[in-house]
Amino acid sequence: MSAPRIELLYWEGCPSHPQALAQLRAALDSLGRGDLPVTLERVESDHQAHAERFAGSPTIRVDGVDPFPPGDGEPFSLCCRVYRLMDGRFSPTPDPGQLRERLARLLRSPPG
Amino acid sequence: MTPVPADTVGDFTLPDTEGTPTSLSPGSAAATVVAFTCNHCPYALAWQERLNAVARDYAPRGVRLLFVNPNDAERYPRDSLDAMRERVERAELAAPYLHDESQAVARDFGARTTPDVFVVRPDGVLAYRGAPDADHGDPALRAGWLRAALDDLLAGRPVGNPRTEPVGCSIKWRA
Numbered sequence: 001m002s003a004p005r006i007e008l009l010y011w012e013g014c015p016s017h018p019q020a021l022a023q024l025r026a027a028l029d030s031l032g033r034g035d036l037p038v039t040l041e042r043v044e045s046d047h048q049a050h051a052e053r054f055a056g057s058p059t060i061r062v063d064g065v066d067p068f069p070p071g072d073g074e075p076f077s078l079c080c081r082v083y084r085l086m087d088g089r090f091s092p093t094p095d096p097g098q099l100r101e102r103l104a105r106l107l108r109s110p111p112g
Numbered sequence: 113m114t115p116v117p118a119d120t121v122g123d124f125t126l127p128d129t130e131g132t133p134t135s136l137s138p139g140s141a142a143a144t145v146v147a148f149t150c151n152h153c154p155y156a157l158a159w160q161e162r163l164n165a166v167a168r169d170y171a172p173r174g175v176r177l178l179f180v181n182p183n184d185a186e187r188y189p190r191d192s193l194d195a196m197r198e199r200v201e202r203a204e205l206a207a208p209y210l211h212d213e214s215q216a217v218a219r220d221f222g223a224r225t226t227p228d229v230f231v232v233r234p235d236g237v238l239a240y241r242g243a244p245d246a247d248h249g250d251p252a253l254r255a256g257w258l259r260a261a262l263d264d265l266l267a268g269r270p271v272g273n274p275r276t277e278p279v280g281c282s283i284k285w286r287a
Contacts (some may be wrong), residue, residue, distance in 0.1 A: 013282040081154065092158070
């Protein structure tokens with residue numbers, strides 16, 4: 001079985017991706033999967049954002065699945081993505097606890 | 113040229129979400145805070161309540177706050193005037209929400225991000241420019257950099273920290 005593909009899609013116009021990458025690596029470490037490489041993909045145009053179904057920076061995917069699926073009608077564009085923390089606050093990066101939990105679930109799931 | 117603290121900023125008039133023209137008119141307040149913001153940026157949203165609290169806390173001391181949305185709503189429909197109006201109707205902002213459709217005001221101020229916060233003295237001189245505080249993720253900071261600048265200004269002292277680095281989403285300029 002091949003290793004899951006972990007991607008972090010980002011846009012340079014939003015300053016949150018270094019923090020998101022650190023959170024992602026910390027979550028993988030805590031799950032004992034710090035060995036998994038994270039592929040960084042820079043999104044640079046509206047055309048690419050549409051093609052990639054990029055709902056904002058940062059977007060994380062595990063084998064193509066977003067642990068935080070964007071809502072219906074969410075536009076695909078070069079923008080910062082809005083996440084909600086567990087306490088309801090807005091944040092440019094996912095809630096670390098939720099990220100760990102959802103990554104654990106996706107990493108356990110057999111490829112679809 | 114982008115103004116920096118100690119420069120004089122030009123007056124402006126922009127419509128609020130009901131179309132009512134609203135001017136900077138710096139001489140009409142003890143200090144005026146111009147906060148560039150928008151509807152869809154997580155940084156702007158994270159700092160919104162702290163800026164609202166500044167508006168409420170300093171209004172009795174003669175401070176006026178204006179929120180200005182400069183983003184290109186054609187490419188970013190979530191920043192449309194209708195979307196701005198919906199936020200006002202939901203009472204999400206504790207000060208007028210102005211529409212900088214031409215982006216001229218944001219350009220004149222040299223605004224770079226949402227949020228990007230400017231404090232203007234009654235004589236039109238810029239007293240502070242930057243972020244509300246050091247961390248969008250820590251509400252306990254209470255927009256402390258902005259409050260400190262206002263406190264200095266209202267006390268007649270030089271502003272101790274007149275310039276910080278704005279942090280947030282890049283302003284969505286028209287192509």
